[in-house]
Amino acid sequence: LNKTLRIGLITIIVAFMLAIIPLPDWAVEFRPDWVTLVLIYWAMAVPSRVGVNVAWFAGLLLDVSYGTLMGQHAIGLVLVIYVIHLQHQRLRVASLLQQAIVIFFLLLLKQLLTLWVDGMLGRAPSSWLYFMPTITSTFLWPWTYLILRDLQRKFDIHKQHAY
Amino acid sequence: MQTLFIRGPSSTFRMIILVIASIALMTVDHRWKSLEMVRSTLSSVLYPLQYTIDLPIRLYYWTDEVISTQQALLDKNREFEARHLENRVQLQKLDIIEKENDRLRQLLSATPKTTERLLISEIINVDVDPYRQLILLNKGSSNDVYQGQPIIDAQGVMGQIVHVGPISSSAMLITDASHVLPVQIDRTGLRANAFGTGKIDQLDLRYLPHNADIQVGDVLITSGLGGVFPPNYPVANITKVERPAGEPFALIEATPIAQLDKSREVLLVWQNEPELIEKKPDESNTNNSGNADSDSSDNNDKINEITEKKDKPSTQTQEQP
Numbered sequence: 184l185n186k187t188l189r190i191g192l193i194t195i196i197v198a199f200m201l202a203i204i205p206l207p208d209w210a211v212e213f214r215p216d217w218v219t220l221v222l223i224y225w226a227m228a229v230p231s232r233v234g235v236n237v238a239w240f241a242g243l244l245l246d247v248s249y250g251t252l253m254g255q256h257a258i259g260l261v262l263v264i265y266v267i268h269l270q271h272q273r274l275r276v277a278s279l280l281q282q283a284i285v286i287f288f289l290l291l292l293k294q295l296l297t298l299w300v301d302g303m304l305g306r307a308p309s310s311w312l313y314f315m316p317t318i319t320s321t322f323l324w325p326w327t328y329l330i331l332r333d334l335q336r337k338f339d340i341h342k343q344h345a346y
Numbered sequence: 347m348q349t350l351f352i353r354g355p356s357s358t359f360r361m362i363i364l365v366i367a368s369i370a371l372m373t374v375d376h377r378w379k380s381l382e383m384v385r386s387t388l389s390s391v392l393y394p395l396q397y398t399i400d401l402p403i404r405l406y407y408w409t410d411e412v413i414s415t416q417q418a419l420l421d422k423n424r425e426f427e428a429r430h431l432e433n434r435v436q437l438q439k440l441d442i443i444e445k446e447n448d449r450l451r452q453l454l455s456a457t458p459k460t461t462e463r464l465l466i467s468e469i470i471n472v473d474v475d476p477y478r479q480l481i482l483l484n485k486g487s488s489n490d491v492y493q494g495q496p497i498i499d500a501q502g503v504m505g506q507i508v509h510v511g512p513i514s515s516s517a518m519l520i521t522d523a524s525h526v527l528p529v530q531i532d533r534t535g536l537r538a539n540a541f542g543t544g545k546i547d548q549l550d551l552r553y554l555p556h557n558a559d560i561q562v563g564d565v566l567i568t569s570g571l572g573g574v575f576p577p578n579y580p581v582a583n584i585t586k587v588e589r590p591a592g593e594p595f596a597l598i599e600a601t602p603i604a605q606l607d608k609s610r611e612v613l614l615v616w617q618n619e620p621e622l623i624e625k626k627p628d629e630s631n632t633n634n635s636g637n638a639d640s641d642s643s644d645n646n647d648k649i650n651e652i653t654e655k656k657d658k659p660s661t662q663t664q665e666q667p
Contacts, residue, residue, distance in 0.1 A: 203395070242368075244388055247385055248472075250474050252375045257371070258365055261364045261368065262361070265358075
């Protein structure tokens, strides 16, 4: 249990750091949504530990580090993790491609929610590059999955079957 | 089946509660700005991460300083000495002009000039929302940073503080799409508003009529009208003036003078410091050194406190130039 918590926390912290690490100007708009990807993995792997509460808190932290409205990232993250939570048993046995497709649509939903809030505040970005993070994240999902799965296996975290 | 009882409320229920909570938080944050406490607490949780990210860049600058040759340092020193001398000569003239100005102001019984206090802060090099122009600074409420505080660099106005944490704060640059800065054209005194565009090198002057007296090359300075920025700081140079026939207003673009994307250090400005205005110059100096001591005890050698010696002219102790 302690090990689960530690590994999970470390990966989430790394995701938070990747989310703010300075990128060159051309790459800024392509930055994958690391925090969401890592949370999706853990919500699939240990649904009893990583649920909507964790997602909400992580979302608030993201809001603070990005300077967005409190709740703007949290609301999308909660919905994404909720869907993952409901479908985690099916997603676990799905192929990486199928997982990536599901995750693409979930990330798109999250991005649209964020855009919607930005639009209500009157600062919606006019560039289509706004949806780039969704695409790069989807492409990076298989690697995220494999790396985190290997980590999990290496540190022998047993999948906790909640049902 | 036992898990059903351990897990408490179902995740659907919790999801709905959290979504409603998010919407409530967003509304409160947007309408009343009363979540600064929460934000500042969470930002101190994040500060170690941001600091860690910034560390390699800090290390780079540090090694750059450490392994520079003696010759390079000597050259640099000589250059600074020369520049210092030049600045001193110019300051002498400025001092005389300032005193003259003060006397004239007294004759006109105009309001005395305001004092300003400056503090150097470093930019923590992390990326934030790519569609907004925010920067993170390594000074927070422990250094008396407040929301809405103006920040400048050596060239001109950079922006203002939007969120304050205990030891860090984030600032919005003047080019952010939601930022508007009341400005004045130095040459004519014409007042206008400089709207941020979301591009780091462009400001727009909107709602100026076609016949407004404005040219390419004009310098914009702060007018001090919003109450946030002190007046007479340089802001931008006009780069484009177009008067399209079909449009009601002229199309005017300007480039910020401050090095918004290159500065590594910024200056926080306090204006109208009441205790500083009341104090005599020597007292404010001792206060100053006291601050410097407490800062150096914080193990941060980069902190320098600068107090401009523009004290309020008092009728009794008027010094003759």
